[in-house]
Amino acid sequence: MAILANLHMSDPAKSAENDQKKGTDDYDHLHRVRPLMEMIQLNCKAIYHPRQHLAVDERMVGTKARLSIKQYMKAKPTKWGLKFFVLAATNGYTIDFKLYTGKSKTASGKGLSFDVVAGLIDKGNLGSGYIVYTDNFYTSPLLYRHLRQQGLGACGTYRQGRVGVRTIQENALTKKSPRGSIRWIRDGDLLFVKWMDTREVSLCSTIHPVYSGDTVQRWKKTGDGPHQLISIPRPTTVTEYNMGGVDTSDQSTGKQGDGPPLFSSIL
Structure with a gap:
């Protein structure tokens, strides 16, 4: 001190x-x-x-x-x-x-x-050629098109109703949609994908295809019998987003102790 x-x-x-x-x-x-x-x-x-x-x-x-x-x-x-x-x-x-x-x-x-x-x-x-992953606070068609013009790919979760996000009700996912259901729509160079897991997951990408054969294991109750492990399809955007490391930075920091960091001490 x-x-x-x-x-x-x-x-x-x-x-x-x-x-x-x-x-x-x-x-x-x-x-x-x-x-x-x-x-x-x-x-x-x-x-x-x-x-x-x-x-x-x-x-x-x-x-x-x-x-x-x-x-x-x-x-x-x-x-x-x-x-x-x-x-x-x-x-x-x-x-x-x-x-x-x-x-x-x-x-x-x-x-x-x-x-x-x-x-x-x-x-x-x-340089160019990088892929930037973002959560729904950052993801927007305006940003993603800007990154594409810079020679960068982008992928991330998005908020429904954000300016520029394409939405259609026809053939949309509902709460009764079976697990593993996939819906998508293209808007020029943007791909909007919805996937039903335990809840609806929405992602946008400028570089990925809709589906490339990926599956994920999930437990499912069949009638009155025990739960069984089944494979359900998973969109490529979900697979790549999970590997993109959006939360890794927070995890590497960990929870801070009681001591003030250097910046706050000087300020």
Whole structure:
């Protein structure tokens, strides 16, 4: 704690100037740690070049510090802390990250989810040919078509009713649809797939076929007899999404302890 109290990552004089801007749009919440963050980001990109499959997700770093940028996420194991948007490889390695500090002054007008993914995908560093996996917060036709124009594939779960998502009621899945049922619709270069497992699963992809012969084992009760293990068809998008590593980054972090992380201590 004594070392942290005397540790400055930025110029103290410039930090004082930034403090005077509190309450204005010009105030930089991360001024004191920005040099350190940029150094870490540069080294993350330089030390390891990832393989084809990438994932974008949120990562919470727990802290008890009193910070205006601290966030709450109900679905995460660490519910209160600093919220990072992370681009990760399937082995959990962090390729790049962005600390969320609230509404951005440089927003494109296409939505936070679009700006996050577009900002994390550095084509100049990565090149093309990668496949990006996202959850339903990020997945949108606008984003996926943008990634395709950049030479990148995309696959992820999507929210019904999102702008640009094609929906039809004819031949749609219902609660009575048998397990393993598959429905799909194409919209140009986008494929929307629905699959009935224990519940309905919806995925969108720009690179995968509907079905390539994959199956998965499930228990099924047959009449009054015991449960039997049966094979049901599984769409290619579901198989590839499960291997895409969307949650691996969170799992590698684990639940944080009581000690505050370095960023929150400096802030």
